Amino acid sequence: MKDISNSRADTRSDATREKLLSAALDVFGRYGFDGASTRKLADTAGVNLQAIPYYFGSKEGLYIATAEHLAGVVAEHVAEIRQRVGRHLAELDQTGTPLSVAQARLFLTEIVQTMVVLFVSKESEAWARFIIREQLEPTAAFERVYTGIMGPMINMGRRLIGTILQDDPASENVRLRSLSFVGSLLVFRMANAAVLAQMEWDSIGEEQLAKLQGHARNLVAALEPAKGERE
Known part of the structure; x- marks a missing residue:
């Protein structure tokens, strides 16, 4: 049961990361690095604002x-x-x-x-x-x-x-x-x-x-x- 729970958590984690990357590609392309706020990035991806530092460390990390x-x-x-x-x-x-x-x-x-x-x-x-x-x-x-x-x-x-x-x-x-x-x-x-x-x-x-x-x-x-x- 523990392995199944971990697998589901990993799947959700991967999905969240992919949502952010997909959204970031569009938002950064439209507004540039300076014009793309972390709020805009998170909202476009449909994820919590804290997901950016959690998965990428910072907006700079997400950009790279x-x-x-x-x-x-x-x-x-x-x-x-x-x-x-x-x-x-x-x-x-x-x-x-x-x-x-x-x-x-x-x-x-x-x-x-x-x-x-x-x-x-x-x-x-x-x-x-x-x-x-x-x-x-x-x-x-x-x-x-x-x-x-x-x-x-x-x-x-x-x-x-x-x-x-x-x-x-x-x-x-x-x-x-x-x-x-x-x-x-x-x-x-x-x-x-x-x-x-x-x-x-x-x-x-x-x-x-x-x-x-x-x-x-x-x-x-x-x-x-x-x-x-x-x-």
Whole structure:
């Protein structure tokens, strides 16, 4: 009986923590760290005010935990493609086999089409607000966001784009081209209202998503070394 009671208590504890993290992602994204009061955070989560210091130590602790939570959630969405491409690249490295341009394009197309689906999802609205704030005014949470979300995917993209451009992935040229390429996809989340207005869409449904994925595929196909980049 004691074990059952402990199990139920742990379940309630986990649920309370998850409620706070979910609410914090939305509240911090909307109001920023300073504008998000502990009362607002607790009320939005539907928990007691004392839950914040109990589970996270302070509002600062909750903020950092929220960034780590966000990194984990996004990582789950891209885990399959990230692991599959990563394994293939690791196998090539072990055998000293170069990645072909055709394979790089194939992998990059799969990645960007996966990311487009993620970017236009309703769930990603709260993610975008939080990440944008960390881009404009980086805090201690930025390292968690970058290390857990942005860095790994950009670095993998750099490897693929470098192969396509026939250039060193560590070169400034490939870094800049990769950032520009990522930006051309992020616009569909970060500037969602402008996208809808420009495309004269009321919302993004299956038909619109298919068009965006086709556009992402075309962006990969258009990647070529600029004049003078190739020896």
